[in-house]
Amino acid sequence: xxISSTSLPVSSPLYIRMHGNDNVAIVANDGGLPAATVFPxxxxxxxxxxxxxxxxxxxxxxxxxxxxxxxTIGYAVRSIPQGSWVEESLIRMPAARELVDLPIATxxxxxxxxxxxYTFMGYKNADGSVGTRNILAITTTVQCVSGVVEHAVKxxxxxxxxxxxxxxxxxxxxxxxxxxxxIDAPNANIPIRTLRNISLNPxxxxxxxxxxxxxxxxxxxxxxxxxxxxxxxxxxxxGEPALVCLQDQVHVGFNSMIxxxxxTAEKQLAELxxxxxxxxxxxxxxxxxxxxxxxxxxxxxxxxxxGYATDLxxxxxxxxxxxxxxxxxxxxxxxxxxxxxPEVAAAMIREMAWYDEYLKRGGVDRSANTTxxxxxxxxxxxxxxxxxxxxxxxxxxxxxxxxxxxxxxxxGLIYAATPASDFVCGTLQLAAGMNLHVFTTGRGTPYGLAxxxxxxxxxxxxxxxxxxxxxxxxxxKIASGEATIADVGWELFxxxxxxxxxxxxxxxxxxxxxxxxxxxxxxxx
Ligand code: CA
Numbered sequence: 001x002x003i004s005s006t007s008l009p010v011s012s013p014l015y016i017r018m019h020g021n022d023n024v025a026i027v028a029n030d031g032g033l034p035a036a037t038v039f040p041x042x043x044x045x046x047x048x049x050x051x052x053x054x055x056x057x058x059x060x061x062x063x064x065x066x067x068x069x070x071x072t073i074g075y076a077v078r079s080i081p082q083g084s085w086v087e088e089s090l091i092r093m094p095a096a097r098e099l100v101d102l103p104i105a106t107x108x109x110x111x112x113x114x115x116x117x118y119t120f121m122g123y124k125n126a127d128g129s130v131g132t133r134n135i136l137a138i139t140t141t142v143q144c145v146s147g148v149v150e151h152a153v154k155x156x157x158x159x160x161x162x163x164x165x166x167x168x169x170x171x172x173x174x175x176x177x178x179x180x181x182x183i184d185a186p187n188a189n190i191p192i193r194t195l196r197n198i199s200l201n202p203x204x205x206x207x208x209x210x211x212x213x214x215x216x217x218x219x220x221x222x223x224x225x226x227x228x229x230x231x232x233x234x235x236x237x238x239g240e241p242a243l244v245c246l247q248d249q250v251h252v253g254f255n256s257m258i259x260x261x262x263x264t265a266e267k268q269l270a271e272l273x274x275x276x277x278x279x280x281x282x283x284x285x286x287x288x289x290x291x292x293x294x295x296x297x298x299x300x301x302x303x304x305x306x307g308y309a310t311d312l313x314x315x316x317x318x319x320x321x322x323x324x325x326x327x328x329x330x331x332x333x334x335x336x337x338x339x340x341x342p343e344v345a346a347a348m349i350r351e352m353a354w355y356d357e358y359l360k361r362g363g364v365d366r367s368a369n370t371t372x373x374x375x376x377x378x379x380x381x382x383x384x385x386x387x388x389x390x391x392x393x394x395x396x397x398x399x400x401x402x403x404x405x406x407x408x409x410x411x412g413l414i415y416a417a418t419p420a421s422d423f424v425c426g427t428l429q430l431a432a433g434m435n436l437h438v439f440t441t442g443r444g445t446p447y448g449l450a451x452x453x454x455x456x457x458x459x460x461x462x463x464x465x466x467x468x469x470x471x472x473x474x475x476x477k478i479a480s481g482e483a484t485i486a487d488v489g490w491e492l493f494x495x496x497x498x499x500x501x502x503x504x505x506x507x508x509x510x511x512x513x514x515x516x517x518x519x520x521x522x523x524x525x
Contacts, residue, residue, distance in 0.1 A: 014480075015055060022069070026053060027051055031051060033048070062079045066086065072094055074384075096356075109338070122277060138265065139223070166273045175517075181524045191518040193405040197431035201433060204451070205275060212243060292445050294389065294443070295374065297476070298389070301479050301485075304391050314396040314412055321416040323420075323425050323428070325419065327389035334390060370382055396413040404428050418519070422447055436496055437452050446510075447514055456471050457472065457473045
C-alpha cells in the first residue's frame, strides 16, 4: 500500500494506492478534494473527488482494465484522463469467476512463530468451550411465544437477576421461525440447527431452557433431539432442556405462564451463578469477524487491521471465522489457494456454488449486495467491495469450512459460509460458537448482539470522532499516517483479551442489541 504523503500534515492532499500495479487510488482527505488540487507527486485533479472515491493515476483507455488491489475491478466504459474522478458509471463490472480450474492449496501462509503466554479470564464449560459472558438464554420454538417471553424476561431482570450477581444478563432468543413453515423441506435444517446451536453458545453455560407454545411445527424434541445437549460431568442433568409449554393444562391465566417461566429461570440462574471466571489461554477465543456499512476505507484501514489481528489470533491457537459469501465470491481463487488441503478447497467451492444457485433462484446475482451507502462511500461494485472485505481473513492458512448454522469442530482460520447481511451473519456465527465478535464499519452502524460482546472498528477518523461513544477502535489513523496496520492490529488483539475478560464494549454499555435473524432458505407455507 502506498500513502502518497505520510510525512506531511494530515491536511495535505492525500491519496492511497493499494498496490503498485493499480491505475486508480482513493482520496483520503475528509470532505474529499476540489478540482485543481495538486498532490505532492505532481498529479493534478481535473474535478472534485469525494473522500474514499477513486481518481485515475494515469490515462485509462476505453475498455481497459481498472485495477485496484492488483485486481481488475471493472473496465472503463470510455476513456478516462489522468486526474479524473473514476465514478461508478464509468466502470463496467466483470462477470464472476467460474468455479472451475481454481488454484487449490497452492499458497502456504507466511512462516510465523506461535504466540504464547496470552490469556484471558473466561467461563469454562462442561463441553470444553469457554464463555466470555455468563448469560441465561431462554430459547423459543416459535414466534407465537415471543410476547410472553419478552414480558417474562423483563420481570426476571427486575426481580430475579439482582439475587444472582454472577450472572450478567438474561436473553430471550426470539425469532420468526417455528410454524407456518415447510419444516420438512431440505433446507429447513438450516434455521433449525442454527437455533439449536445458538442455544448451546458458550456464553450460555450449557443451561438450555425452552419456552414452547405446544402446537407448533418446531416441537421441542425436534429442536433438541436426544443427545444434542451435552450431559455435564457429575450432574444428574438429563441432557434435555428445561421446558415450559404455554398450552399445558397446568396453566390457568397469563400469570401462571409467567410464574412457570420465572420458576424455571430461577433454577437455571442458580446454576449459572455458581460459575466464576478463570484464566484461559487465548486459544479458547472464538472470534467472528464481519463488516457492515462499508466504505472504500474498509479495505484500507479497518479490515487490514482486523486481518493482522486474525493472524495474531491464529498464531495464538485461537479460532477466527470470516464469512459473507457475496463479499468473498470474487476472491474465490485467493481462498482456494490458501486452503489447507484439497478437501477444504472443495468445501469452499461447494458453498459458493450453493449460494450462486440460491441467488439465481431469486433472480439476482452477487451484485445485489452493494448498498447506496457503499457507493456513496466510494465502493463502485461488489468486486471492489469483496477485495476490501476478504482482507479481514489475514494471511493464515484456511483450515476448515462451515455450512450455514453448523457448529465449529476445529480451531484455526475457518470460512463460515453465511449471507453478508449483518444480522444473519452474526446469528450464524453465534450458532457456530463465537464468543467474541469484531465488526468494522465505514458509514457507521450501531450494531450489537445480546449474546456476545461486539467490538466495533471505525474505518475513518471522521466517523470515530462523531461516533466516539459507539466505536471501540479507530482504524482511521492508518489512513492519516498516525498508526500502522500492525499498531491497530495489536490494539485490537489486546482489546479482544480485555473484552473477553469482562471489559464492556460501547454496544454493551448502551445495551444495543440487534434481533436474531435466522437464515431460512426453505419455503414458508
Ligand atoms: Ca455484513
